[in-house]
Amino acid sequence: MQIVIDSANVESIRSLNEYFPIDGVTTNPSIIVKEKRDFLPLLREIRAVIGNEKDLFVQVIAEKAEDIVKEAHYICNEVTGSILIKVPVTTEGIKAIKLLKEEGIRTLATTVYTPMSALIAAKAGAEYVAPYVNRIDNLTGNGVEVVSNITRIFSEHNLPCKVLAASFKNVQQLQNVFLSGAHGITAPPELIKGMITHPSVEIDVNQFKEEWLNQFGNEGHTLLSTQ
Numbered sequence: 001m002q003i004v005i006d007s008a009n010v011e012s013i014r015s016l017n018e019y020f021p022i023d024g025v026t027t028n029p030s031i032i033v034k035e036k037r038d039f040l041p042l043l044r045e046i047r048a049v050i051g052n053e054k055d056l057f058v059q060v061i062a063e064k065a066e067d068i069v070k071e072a073h074y075i076c077n078e079v080t081g082s083i084l085i086k087v088p089v090t091t092e093g094i095k096a097i098k099l100l101k102e103e104g105i106r107t108l109a110t111t112v113y114t115p116m117s118a119l120i121a122a123k124a125g126a127e128y129v130a131p132y133v134n135r136i137d138n139l140t141g142n143g144v145e146v147v148s149n150i151t152r153i154f155s156e157h158n159l160p161c162k163v164l165a166a167s168f169k170n171v172q173q174l175q176n177v178f179l180s181g182a183h184g185i186t187a188p189p190e191l192i193k194g195m196i197t198h199p200s201v202e203i204d205v206n207q208f209k210e211e212w213l214n215q216f217g218n219e220g221h222t223l224l225s226t227q
């Protein structure tokens with residue numbers, strides 16, 4: 001099961017990677033552009049923060065399959081560590097996924113809106129598909145149901161492709177896709193932090209502390225100084 005940060009903000013990634021069990025970082029052109037920085041230095045800084053083992057997903061912008069392959073080579077040559085190339089599920093994109101698979105370059109099929117496009121991408125050799133849950137919901141579809149149908153098709157037909165569900169606006173959507181069998185999620189830092197947010201936690205922690213201090217006084221500020 002994977003939890004991936006959908007952001008290119010180095011400080012957010014650094015902080016979340018330090019405190020939370022993070023498996024990698026996904027980017028897309030919009031996410032990169034938001035940082036207003038040069039592309040390769042930004043990717044290299046993210047790599048330095050997460051280390052070489054964790055997955056860094058980088059999306060192509062070329063449209064023709066051969067050009068997508070060239071961009072994939074460029075990214076793999078310029079950025080170290082575990083790289084996955086995000087390829088949109090256009091006709092050219094599917095061809096590119098097949099070509100990259102033959103070369104052993106790992107891909108994630110992105111902009112997935114239907115189980116059928118996920119199936120084709122998986123059969124072409126994508127290691128992951130990324131269904132866009134919130135964008136599907138915005139189109140009056142059912143993003144969680146799409147994820148559920150994709151995981152069912154992959155499982156029933158033994159397709160070794162994983163579902164990294166993407167595009168979220170709330171924690172309820174995250175919970176629902178995990179319940180529907182997604183292998184992982186990629187979400188903005190605030191939503192990942194939101195996975196442990198509940199007002200009762202602070203109330204409980206404060207109550208425990210207050211009762212402890214009432215008994216042990218100032219020495220009770222830490223268990224280490226409590227006899």
Ligand code: E4P
Binds near residue numbers: 135168
């Ligand atoms: C990740 O792979 C996608 O690019 C991203 O999750 C899209 O999210 P959005 O719909 O919030 O832009």
